[in-house]
Amino acid sequence: MSPRPAGADGPPARAADRPRTVLMCPGQGAYLPGALRHLREVPAVAEVLATVDAHAPDRGPAAVPVGRLLTEADAPGPEELLRADPLGFDLATYAAVVAAATALLDLARPWIDAVLGHSVGDLAALTVAGAVTVRQGVQLLRVRDRLLRTAELPAAGMVATDAGADRAADLIRTCGTERVRIAARNAPAQTVLAGPDGQLARLQRALLDDGHRVTRLTSRTAFHHPLLGEVHRSFRRLLRAQPIARPALAVHTTAGHWAQTPAQLRTAAAAHLTEPMALHHTLLALRQAGFTTYLDSGPRALLSALVKAGLPGCATAAPLRTPVGVERIRQRLTAVAPPHRPGRGAW
Missing domain, CATH: 3.30.70.250 (Malonyl-CoA ACP transacylase, ACP-binding)
Incomplete structure (x- = not known):
């Protein structure tokens, strides 16, 4: 069993026999065409992709299903997809992180203590931690897309x-x-x-x-900017009606604090719109709290590279930095696994 989630003012209780591990959920930059192509048959991945596509019916008849975007190497690249289908880009980014992080959690659950979102990756982190469902995440991104499209924003x-x-x-x-x-x-x-x-x-x-x-x-657009103030206020009003579950894992934000109460978790879901991030200071605080291992759930190892730059001496792994299958992921996890790690995961 994982340590109990964090309270409003602190991290989860420390496991007595090991340092702590955080699973990182990136935001923009996490979409890579075909990134999950070697994992398409993994039940946890297939379920996330199917759920995202089932609850995003309004993208238009020409839109490429998210499942195809993430399992076909010749799918549109990030810039092409963003121009043609901004909502599809948002959904693919979210689905890629949730599917990858869920897969990593299934393999390494006994030694993951917390999740950390980066920018819109906060919504993926809340999903992986169990505070919101994948269906809720899709619905929230659809609402956010409508708010962004109808707002009178400058380029x-x-x-x-x-x-x-x-x-x-x-x-x-x-x-x-x-x-x-x-x-x-x-x-x-x-x-x-x-x-x-x-x-x-x-x-x-x-x-x-x-x-x-x-x-x-x-x-x-310009996320983390006051330009999106009205979008943020509208999004927060809609978030108040969303049921928020008690997360099974502690949730840390790049604003530099633990989020545990429903109000704090709703704040985290909307923070990427207007609030600046302080990832470097967040990582220093996590290191001070005993987090010494950092798993990156995104492709390209973007967040793990920042950890290496900001926290020398800590262990990092980006098991999905290139599209690989389950056995290769296990090998990459082994390099940073605590010595007492039990089992081989769910697959």
Whole structure:
């Protein structure tokens, strides 16, 4: 049995004989065409994909089912899918993380103590922890899609840079790009910025002139930004009507705190719209609380790379960093498994 979930003010009770492990759920960047193609027959994965497609009937007759997006290598890439079908992109991102994290949880449940979401990955983390169902997650993303489509938002987006947050803040002030905000402090040398396209492009040029790398992120708008304030308020009102279960795993947020009560969990589900993230400080707090092993449920190992940069000496694994089958996942988990790990998982 896993340790009891966290209370409102602290982490789960420490298992006496081992350090603690957190399962990380990425957000944008987690969609990779065909990422689950070697796992399509795994019951936990198949169930998630089938549920997502069953409860998203309004994407139009030409929309590619999420199950196909994640199990066929020639499915549309992230930018193409986002342009053609923004809701499909959101659903595929969510389904990829929930399916992968559920699969990892089935294999490693005895030694996973908490889940950590990153950006919209908070909704996947809540699902994996058992606070909301997959059906609820799909319904919430459909509502969010409607709110984003009907909001009068300017063209806006997000970029990642290797500039530190302090240097980025200096350039925001000196470039007159005050509508650009720091969306995420991911690591000492990775900051995410969000804002209207015009000011974001001006700041991007200033960062490049300053010798920094800058990457435009595949994002439908400027998440973690006050631009989405009205969307956030509407989404929060709708969340109040959603039943929230007591999570089976402790839930930590990139806002830097444990979420346990229904109100805290609802706040976590909506935070990606307007609240900035402080992943680096969150990881430091988790390390201080005894979390020394970090499992990344996404492809490309995006979050585990940030852990390696910010928490040297901690164990990390990204078992689905490339599309692989169950046995290869087990091998990758073995590298970080506690010595006393019981069993071989559910498959």
